[in-house]
Amino acid sequence: MPGKDDPVVIKKYANRRLYNTGTSTYVTLEDLAEMVKRDEDFVVQDAKTGDDITHSVLTQIIFELENDKNGQNMLPISFLRQLISFYGDQMQMVVPSFLEQSMLAFAKEQERLREQMTQAFGKTPMGDMMQMNAPMKVIEEQARRNIEMFQQAMRMFSPTPPGGSNGQREEAGEAGDLKELREQVAAMQRKIDSMSKD
Numbered sequence: 001m002p003g004k005d006d007p008v009v010i011k012k013y014a015n016r017r018l019y020n021t022g023t024s025t026y027v028t029l030e031d032l033a034e035m036v037k038r039d040e041d042f043v044v045q046d047a048k049t050g051d052d053i054t055h056s057v058l059t060q061i062i063f064e065l066e067n068d069k070n071g072q073n074m075l076p077i078s079f080l081r082q083l084i085s086f087y088g089d090q091m092q093m094v095v096p097s098f099l100e101q102s103m104l105a106f107a108k109e110q111e112r113l114r115e116q117m118t119q120a121f122g123k124t125p126m127g128d129m130m131q132m133n134a135p136m137k138v139i140e141e142q143a144r145r146n147i148e149m150f151q152q153a154m155r156m157f158s159p160t161p162p163g164g165s166n167g168q169r170e171e172a173g174e175a176g177d178l179k180e181l182r183e184q185v186a187a188m189q190r191k192i193d194s195m196s197k198d
Helices: 029-037 054-066 077-086 095-122 131-155 164-197
Strands: 010-013 018-020 025-027 042-046
Touching: 018 029, 029 042, 029 054, 042 095
Parallel strands: 010 042
Antiparallel strands: 010 018, 018 025
């Protein structure tokens, strides 16, 4: 008998149906996505073998959300390309913990960011533009910290010391990352500006 704090077991059958053993009902990927949003812990097991397939099911949920015609893509193409390039690379072992730490840090900032967004968009359409800039600064600062953290991790595993041709490539890469980040923030700012005028 599972304990109160044990994760709910979801069984996946050969016909791809998902069965929630906690509620004794069949569920969909959308239901599992809602459980994640409600911070309900669950594991997905193959009904026949008992293998833990939570990772593949969560990945499938992300795939479905990213391809939802009514939704909005959260994973930029540049991020997907970078992520793919790390598979099989010596940095592959660092990427999971980096992404996990980045998301934890972002989650801590999330409430503050939501409050600032509420304040900014709660104003009249022609409200104080400085208030509109505050959420963008939070996003830009978090992204900058994430890039710095990742670059430090990369340097730890770099086979050659900084400087020389490697160092020059790193600097060029950093400049490109910052330029791309600035362009994304500028695009977001233009969207906010146009919304405030409507």
